[in-house]
Amino acid sequence: MAIIVVEVMLKPEILDPQGVAVGAALPRLGFTFAKSVRQGKRFEIEVEGTPTAAQMADIEKAAATLLANPVIETYVVKVQA
Amino acid sequence: MAIIVVEVMLKPEILDPQGVAVGAALPRLGFTFAKSVRQGKRFEIEVEGTPTAAQMADIEKAAATLLANPVIETYVVKVQA
Numbered sequence: 270m271a272i273i274v275v276e277v278m279l280k281p282e283i284l285d286p287q288g289v290a291v292g293a294a295l296p297r298l299g300f301t302f303a304k305s306v307r308q309g310k311r312f313e314i315e316v317e318g319t320p321t322a323a324q325m326a327d328i329e330k331a332a333a334t335l336l337a338n339p340v341i342e343t344y345v346v347k348v349q350a
Numbered sequence: 351m352a353i354i355v356v357e358v359m360l361k362p363e364i365l366d367p368q369g370v371a372v373g374a375a376l377p378r379l380g381f382t383f384a385k386s387v388r389q390g391k392r393f394e395i396e397v398e399g400t401p402t403a404a405q406m407a408d409i410e411k412a413a414a415t416l417l418a419n420p421v422i423e424t425y426v427v428k429v430q431a
Contacts, residue, residue, distance in 0.1 A: 270385070276392055291393065291416065300412045302405045304351075304396040311357055311392040312372065315385040324383045331381045335372065
């Protein structure tokens, strides 16, 4: 059994209101470390056995069609150790 | 400049309706690789210079108070290469 992780973030040129809200809330709570914050999504997909090359290609396709919107988002597909 | 990544996922025993919805949508689109899907959040926090130990401790505290709800969620703090 393997876990495939798909990380989806808004492209840098797209406004990220959630990230801005978090970035504004941090100093109010006394945390001053952040210069900027971006918020994205993370999917953990459980796959039977070791993922094959065909499965990985399928997951890439699913990421581009269902998990992320490639017009405004970037995504990364990783196999979790 | 460093990017600190905070990954927030619902605890395994907590129902994840978003993940269930994605897991149900995949086979409808012809993707049959997934045994189960969990959805979580991902924060990219930009920090000036190299993060110090005190800053990392602060980010851990911020993750536990603002970014994640430790009652139902787990979080991981990482420095992105």
